[in-house]
Amino acid sequence: MWGEIIKASQLGPEDYDIYYKRSSNETKQKLKKEKEKLKRYFEEFARSELYDQIERDKKHHNLVRLCAKSFANTELSKESGYEFYFAEPLIEFGSLSEGNNSFDLLLFNQTEQRGIFIECKTSIPNRAQKVMIEVQRSIRLVEAQLDYLSNIIGVKLNKNKMEYVLCVYDKDSRSIIDTILSQSKKSEKTKYDPKLIKLWIYHPRTQVIQLYKDHLHENRNLTEMLISGFSDTGFRSKFELPYCIRTHPYRILKLAIIGDCYAKNLHDNSIIDPKNIKIDKIFNALEKNIFLGIDIEKRKELIKDTLTQVLRYGEKYQLLEYVNDEEIRLICIGKDLLIVSHNIQEKFCKNWVDQKSENQAKEDVIKKYYKDKGIKGIMRLSDYGEL
Amino acid sequence: MHIDERREFKDIQEFIELLESEKVGWQIPSKLQIIATISTHNNFNEFIDNLKQYGFIIEKEFGKLLLISKMAHGEKIYFYSFFDDRNNVPLFLTVARKTDDIPETLFDYIRRSKDISNLWITPKVMKELKDKLIDNYSNLMITYFSAKRTPTTDIPAEYRPEVVRGIQYRGDDGKQALDEMEFYYGVLPKIIEFRLPNGVAFKIDNKGIITLIQGDFSNVFEIIEYVVGNMIKLRNAIGGSSYRIHRVGINNQFSNVIQTPWSVLLPSGMKFGEIPILRKFMEGEEWEFTLLEDLILKDKMFFSARLIDNNNCSVFDIITTANRVDIYPVEQINIGTYMRFYEFLVEIVDPLAVVG
Numbered sequence: 001m002w003g004e005i006i007k008a009s010q011l012g013p014e015d016y017d018i019y020y021k022r023s024s025n026e027t028k029q030k031l032k033k034e035k036e037k038l039k040r041y042f043e044e045f046a047r048s049e050l051y052d053q054i055e056r057d058k059k060h061h062n063l064v065r066l067c068a069k070s071f072a073n074t075e076l077s078k079e080s081g082y083e084f085y086f087a088e089p090l091i092e093f094g095s096l097s098e099g100n101n102s103f104d105l106l107l108f109n110q111t112e113q114r115g116i117f118i119e120c121k122t123s124i125p126n127r128a129q130k131v132m133i134e135v136q137r138s139i140r141l142v143e144a145q146l147d148y149l150s151n152i153i154g155v156k157l158n159k160n161k162m163e164y165v166l167c168v169y170d171k172d173s174r175s176i177i178d179t180i181l182s183q184s185k186k187s188e189k190t191k192y193d194p195k196l197i198k199l200w201i202y203h204p205r206t207q208v209i210q211l212y213k214d215h216l217h218e219n220r221n222l223t224e225m226l227i228s229g230f231s232d233t234g235f236r237s238k239f240e241l242p243y244c245i246r247t248h249p250y251r252i253l254k255l256a257i258i259g260d261c262y263a264k265n266l267h268d269n270s271i272i273d274p275k276n277i278k279i280d281k282i283f284n285a286l287e288k289n290i291f292l293g294i295d296i297e298k299r300k301e302l303i304k305d306t307l308t309q310v311l312r313y314g315e316k317y318q319l320l321e322y323v324n325d326e327e328i329r330l331i332c333i334g335k336d337l338l339i340v341s342h343n344i345q346e347k348f349c350k351n352w353v354d355q356k357s358e359n360q361a362k363e364d365v366i367k368k369y370y371k372d373k374g375i376k377g378i379m380r381l382s383d384y385g386e387l
Numbered sequence: 388m389h390i391d392e393r394r395e396f397k398d399i400q401e402f403i404e405l406l407e408s409e410k411v412g413w414q415i416p417s418k419l420q421i422i423a424t425i426s427t428h429n430n431f432n433e434f435i436d437n438l439k440q441y442g443f444i445i446e447k448e449f450g451k452l453l454l455i456s457k458m459a460h461g462e463k464i465y466f467y468s469f470f471d472d473r474n475n476v477p478l479f480l481t482v483a484r485k486t487d488d489i490p491e492t493l494f495d496y497i498r499r500s501k502d503i504s505n506l507w508i509t510p511k512v513m514k515e516l517k518d519k520l521i522d523n524y525s526n527l528m529i530t531y532f533s534a535k536r537t538p539t540t541d542i543p544a545e546y547r548p549e550v551v552r553g554i555q556y557r558g559d560d561g562k563q564a565l566d567e568m569e570f571y572y573g574v575l576p577k578i579i580e581f582r583l584p585n586g587v588a589f590k591i592d593n594k595g596i597i598t599l600i601q602g603d604f605s606n607v608f609e610i611i612e613y614v615v616g617n618m619i620k621l622r623n624a625i626g627g628s629s630y631r632i633h634r635v636g637i638n639n640q641f642s643n644v645i646q647t648p649w650s651v652l653l654p655s656g657m658k659f660g661e662i663p664i665l666r667k668f669m670e671g672e673e674w675e676f677t678l679l680e681d682l683i684l685k686d687k688m689f690f691s692a693r694l695i696d697n698n699n700c701s702v703f704d705i706i707t708t709a710n711r712v713d714i715y716p717v718e719q720i721n722i723g724t725y726m727r728f729y730e731f732l733v734e735i736v737d738p739l740a741v742v743g
Contacts, residue, residue, distance in 0.1 A: 154637035
């Protein structure tokens with residue numbers, strides 16, 4: 001809005017750029033010097049933030065896969081009757097937008113017509129209650145879309161036959177249990193209903209999934225097998241779930257574009273330059289690996305959106321560029337898969353850290369500048385237009 | 388070698404007999420290479436189709452014996468190939484050069500085809516082979532060997548066991564020297580050149596390539612039989628793995644992919660500190676895998692990864708816990724890639740690794 005008065009705390013890196021442009025040479029030098037100093041300071045934090053983001057995503061995905069694995073034609077799936085149907089149920093209802101939530105997996109028992117929705121969490125914040133509230137939001141979405149889900153599954157679903165699971169690594173289970181216990185004591189269950197959420201605890205060393213001892217599933221066999229801890233060592237099959245819609249875009253880029261399309265291009269004699277990759281091929285790779293329970297057209301649309309996001313992300317960090325509407329090109333040195341893979345990784349880390357720390361430094365400098373000047377409210381700098 | 392055009396070889400014994408009879412009138416060329424491989428072909432015809440697919444010309448057919456050729460740097464490189472259908476083992480014989488002719492033709496085929504693999508000889512099997520030959524010929528000579536000590540090995544060494552080392556030795560006292568090197572330096576053999584008292588001399592390496600220097604074939608085929616016997620369990624385990632579409636739902640409307648692994652047990656176990664070494668070696672020049680993505684859970688000894696074989700873009704997943712590695716196919720099974728990965732585990736992680 002033209003001429004809007006904003007506080008210094010609302011200033012962002014773009015305000016720095018505009019202010020820098022219209023500053024005198026002397027001020028420019030000062031701003032630049034200060035920004036560079038702060039940027040170096042922030043680099044280490046940015047690197048650590050990126051590492052955390054990627055690791056968290058990998059661990060989350062690993063947990064999702066391991067939950068699904070327990071139902072990959074195993075004794076548990078046969079005895080309990082539950083089978084893994086698809087990942088990310090109801091993702092099409094804007095789960096990618098902030099404030100919305102949906103589960104990671106859907107298991108379904110065809111005979112009993114019961115469903116289990118599973119949410120996997122890998123990093124539990126200090127206030128574990130936040131996680132429970134998120135799960136409650138996902139439950140609300142399922143309850144609101146029960147008729148829609150009934151159409152997809154082909155069975156009229158009954159709200160009372162749906163169960164909800166939160167699955168965490170063993171190290172995170174204590175804080176969740178404490179939260180559940182404390183909420184159970186409260187008379188009012190406004191934030192979330194602890195009775196609705198069952199806790200599964202995953203022990204990575206033994207690859208055992210265990211149901212929390214005070215929780216019960218409606219299916220007795222499932223409860224018994226999960227209470228004693230299920231590890232099907234004789235049958236170690238797993239579902240292939242390399243990535244999902246919500247997977248970090250860089251991981252999709254690495255797995256689908258480098259690991260699938262580029263690797264195949266290298267061994268295809270008809271391709272002159274393997275770094276030029278057809279967008280159709282990337283789409284096919286995504287379609288082959290993302291398992292969703294929605295109709296074909298919607299699925300294609302969702303995958304197309306994901307692909308666009310991944311390509312934009314790659315462009316933002318200068319890992320790729322559009323050759324034309326049908327083709328992208330990897331921007332990196334070398335040809336061997338190993339070299340390309342390492343080079344893209346290094347470049348991504350460098351550019352991500354660079355952009356993040358640069359923006360953080362710009363923001364801090366501009367905020368500091370206004371605070372130092374003692375100005376409490378200023379016009380949005382961008383409103384001045386190009387100066 | 389002259390073979391009657393009408394002759395048809397039905398089994399390996401007939402072929403060995405031919406080689407033996409030929410030997411009398413035929414001077415065995417120096418450096419005759421016998422390359423033993425192992426395949427997942429179900430029959431001889433599948434093998435022929437596969438050869439053609441990778442650019443080999445079938446020059447002549449004598450039953451299960453083929454004369455095949457492929458162009459390399461402007462000249463035709465010839466091989467005799469025998470398909471032993473008792474265990475689906477293709478054998479290749481050639482006098483082509485091991486340094487450039489064979490790599491460009493046969494090794495390129497083995498590397499790229501998903502259905503055929505080198506007959507990897509693990510250091511443990513190589514040592515057993517050596518001991519077995521010494522049992523049979525107590526006065527045999529070892530005139531050359533190459534041996535290695537790998538970074539994570541548990542094999543004892545008198546001197547500086549923490550050092551990764553390689554030794555190449557030439558000398559008529561190789562037998563004693565190899566014993567000494569094994570004891571003092573904790574190395575295991577990868578290549579050995581034997582001279583047997585019956586006049587047979589040959590060199591064998593860990594990729595199943597036998598260079599016949601002098602004499603009789605029968606010892607060579609005995610060795611191949613022995614190594615193949617060791618590999619059949621591995622090949623069968625690999626054959627038991629799968630990647631298949633699984634359909635569920637009232638109308639089978641949801642499809643997922645189930646990966647069933649083959650497994651390797653690590654009796655010596657893998658320690659958490661060894662994972663960085665494992666990652667480094669995987670991507671090294673010798674093994675040529677690309678680690679696309681991995682996940683390590685500290686304190687849990689859990690390591691999972693997606694790997695690509697740089698030679699043929701074959702993709703597979705692994706999940707390891709302290710004493711086991713599960714290998715999951717992605718899209719298709721590639722015997723060459725898996726055999727090489729098994730060899731990698733034996734050499735780098737645990738020399739006692741066995742198929743689970």
